[in-house]
Amino acid sequence: MRITGKTQLVGVIGYPVSHTLSPAMHNAAIAELGLDWVYAPFPVAPDRLPEAVRGLQAVGARGFNATIPHKESLLPLLDEVSGEAAFIGAVNTVLFHEDGRSIGYNTDAEGFLRAMDESGIAPPEGEKAAVMGAGGAARAVAAALAKAKAREIVIVNRTFEKAEALAAEADAAIGVSARAEPLTEAGIASALDGTALLVNATSAGMDGSAGLPIDADALRPPLAVYDIVYSPPQTGLLKTAAQNGCKTLNGLGMLTHQGAIALERWTGLKAPVETMRQALLAAQ
Numbered sequence: 001m002r003i004t005g006k007t008q009l010v011g012v013i014g015y016p017v018s019h020t021l022s023p024a025m026h027n028a029a030i031a032e033l034g035l036d037w038v039y040a041p042f043p044v045a046p047d048r049l050p051e052a053v054r055g056l057q058a059v060g061a062r063g064f065n066a067t068i069p070h071k072e073s074l075l076p077l078l079d080e081v082s083g084e085a086a087f088i089g090a091v092n093t094v095l096f097h098e099d100g101r102s103i104g105y106n107t108d109a110e111g112f113l114r115a116m117d118e119s120g121i122a123p124p125e126g127e128k129a130a131v132m133g134a135g136g137a138a139r140a141v142a143a144a145l146a147k148a149k150a151r152e153i154v155i156v157n158r159t160f161e162k163a164e165a166l167a168a169e170a171d172a173a174i175g176v177s178a179r180a181e182p183l184t185e186a187g188i189a190s191a192l193d194g195t196a197l198l199v200n201a202t203s204a205g206m207d208g209s210a211g212l213p214i215d216a217d218a219l220r221p222p223l224a225v226y227d228i229v230y231s232p233p234q235t236g237l238l239k240t241a242a243q244n245g246c247k248t249l250n251g252l253g254m255l256t257h258q259g260a261i262a263l264e265r266w267t268g269l270k271a272p273v274e275t276m277r278q279a280l281l282a283a284q
């Protein structure tokens with residue numbers, strides 16, 4: 001990488017940030033596109049977030065990504081926030097516009113849909129879909145399913161009240177018919193009845209899907225199963241679903257595409273998705 005007097009700066013803020021795979025993914029794409037840009041990691045303590053946003057803008061950065069713990073706290077610090085990021089309650093991409101405005105986006109929902117698109121799993125247009133989880137990731141998935149024009153979504157969560165709250169909000173804010181179920185065998189069975197797509201948006205998959213009370217027999221084609229976890233690449237949920245003959249998808253595509261969309265926002269160029277995916281796999 002060659003830094004010049006014209007090098008454009010982008011990067012990621014987090015705390016800690018050393019675990020992030022984003023610099024590997026974005027710098028590989030920058031090299032492929034032949035841009036004089038650089039993508040750097042910035043550890044930003046929570047109480048210094050407002051300063052960091054102003055500072056990045058002041059030094060002429062084109063924008064930045066945000067990861068834990070900044071995605072929610074960024075919202076009130078920006079000049080504009082997209083409707084989708086406002087519903088999700090989290091910003092993962094900021095663009096510093098040439099006219100001085102800072103604009104916050106959340107690229108997870110679109111990343112989720114693009115990954116599904118390339119996987120051969122049909123988007124659930126006019127279908128019922130089920131989402132496990134009611135945190136930030138589940139909110140992005142709900143936004144994506146609303147965009148895909150699902151007929152109904154069922155939010156299934158361990159803490160039932162959170163599922164109810166998200167279902168009510170989805171119904172009102174993003175125009176998708178939504179209802180809640182508890183994360184029990186009966187709740188999951190009801191959610192999966194006549195359902196085209198099951199998405200795991202809980203963090204349970206990171207330890208192999210332990211704790212998800214799913215009866216293997218409930219996972220049968222034509223149900224497709226999408227786990228947004230990318231490490232491990234095959235959670236227990238995906239393994240069982242694949243053994244039963246369901247189409248399955250992990251979170252690597254979503255991670256790649258949410259990054260690709262961010263890069264497209266900053267550069268206006270089509271992102272080299274395959275290069276980004278390979279860089280992620282190599283950096284893990």
Ligand code: ATR
Pocket residue numbers: 132133134135136137138157158159160162183201202203204210211212
């Ligand atoms: P994220 O931003 O990744 O969505 P989060 O907001 O902390 O993270 O949400 C985590 C989600 O995973 C929640 O829906 C949580 O369920 P609760 O609302 O009941 O806490 C769910 N989750 C985490 N660990 C889980 C487990 N072992 N079994 C079932 N659900 C789990």
